[in-house]
Amino acid sequence: MNDEIIVSDSELVEPAVVHADRRHSEWLMTIREAWRMGRTKIGVGIFACIVLLAVVGPWIAPYSPTEFVAPPYSSPAPPKMWLGSDYIGHDVLTRVLYGGRTVILLALAATVIGLGLGVTLGLITGYARRWIDESVMRILDVVLAFPQIVLTLLFVSIVGPKLWLIVLMVGISHAPRIARVARAATLEVAQRDFVHAAEAFGVARTKILFNEIMPSITSPLLVEFGLRLTYSIGLIAALSFLGFGMQPPAADWGLMINENRIGIVIQPWPVFVPVLLIGVLTIGTNLIADGLGRALIGIERDTGVG
């Protein structure tokens, strides 16, 4: 891999513009390649269905999520109460239809925060090298020394169970993991001709980072996005399940599992349906991440780039 780069160095330096075009299409190519795979289509299908359910749900729900409709833990009674009632007598189907929004939105927010932080740190450390690289990586090692859920809980213990805090902490705990990927990609791209050309022209460093290098590392970051979204959904739901996320009387899948698990023997639906939906959702996002990952490896192998 390194040999190729050294060889191309000694050859004619191609104009940066030509590369810029090719670079912008690189991640589109990854998506197109990924879409050809069955697993990606299934993943996107699953994700779309669940997002649709979460978006449309509140409009088609038969009751209000905080309305008492039956005695606690009533069994399903179609045609109106398809899934029965929960631990204090709310309609389970209604709460399922309402409870997806928070999980998906909070997980997306945490992923975006993690990606923003991680990419910035990865670009800087990969391009700056030397002491900046060393010291930032040491700091990231400290964040990496905590399992993600433990780091989040540590800060929840200080500030309290606030939504903004768990989103921020899940994002921060993703950042070093994403930074490592972005850094590795940056290290390699920084050696390419168009970056050397831009440096020779005296383009500002921040511009080189965000205009020249960033587009070239978008493909691995797409894979990271899918992967981190999967983990974010699990973490956010787990935090609500532990009682540190959404608080009662909110309708939220993670919270529903915790509220109703004592009654699982007599009324399993308010536990089983949210568990099923969270599980299917994470499988969907993971299939997308896997499809993108395979597409990326395939393209790198074919073109010899990367």
Place this chain on the structure above:
Amino acid sequence: MIRLGLGILTLFLVSIVVFVATQALPGDTARAILGKEAANVARYEALREQLGLNEPVAQQYVAWLGGVITGDFGNSLVQDKAVTELLSRRVANTFVLVAIAALLSIPISLFLGSLTALRRDTKFDVSVSIGSLALAALPEFVIGIVLIMLFATQVFKWLPAVSRVDPDVPIYQQLVLFILPALTLTLAVAPYITRILRASTIEVLESEYVMMARLKGLPERLVLNRHALPNALAPALQVTALNLAWLAGGVVVVEYLFGFPGIGSALVDAVANRDMPMVQAICLLIATVYVLANLTADILTILVSPRLRTGLR
């Protein structure tokens, strides 16, 4: 040596983060202990003095770290007992749980990971990889609840759904309580490790030295045993470490789900009650296991793999 130094440096920084986060920030321990009585200024000030909170932060940290190294984490704010005393039995419980999960998941992932790499793109490989892809995506509590419904409450009623391990009875007499939590951890971690191992084994099999050995005309068995295996051992060790590292975090949700009295559920309780000395002790403990596991893997990898060893000389 450099790695060892960096590991120790990381642990040192971790201890500072845990300390500063939990002790030096506003909303201090004295207020937490007194609750509403904190309005009583005289008592509040007296307690601050007693807890050493009026000393400079650096001095407090040194005193705290000195205690930590000698195993003294102070007293729990909720139960008026030493943190070490409250945690010792829970540490033993968690240790047994993690050991069972590791004993189950390490062989499974080694076996499936290397076999799928050797039989690449066969039906076996494809079905294992789809299965592990799906399982690896699932949060631990999803796996745990499905297992509870399968084996404890709905389909079969073979096992207890709740694992309240009795502290007065020896662990080996209540191992049945460990089955479902250990199985949950195994199913959550094994697919993830299998996928990593499959990738690294394929990398070894496609490497130049394995190809060279094949071209020399060595029998396949010799190629695998002499050339591929030693280099694939490194990933195997990493698997073990990753396993332990992952389990260190995984126990939090799984123990809470099963009501299992270990350090994971203790952390959840301590966070809910804002029992800071307890939070400090458990976070530090988990982070230490996590860092040491990764460090050991790094060092063993260098010692074991012929390629890197030559690099050292």
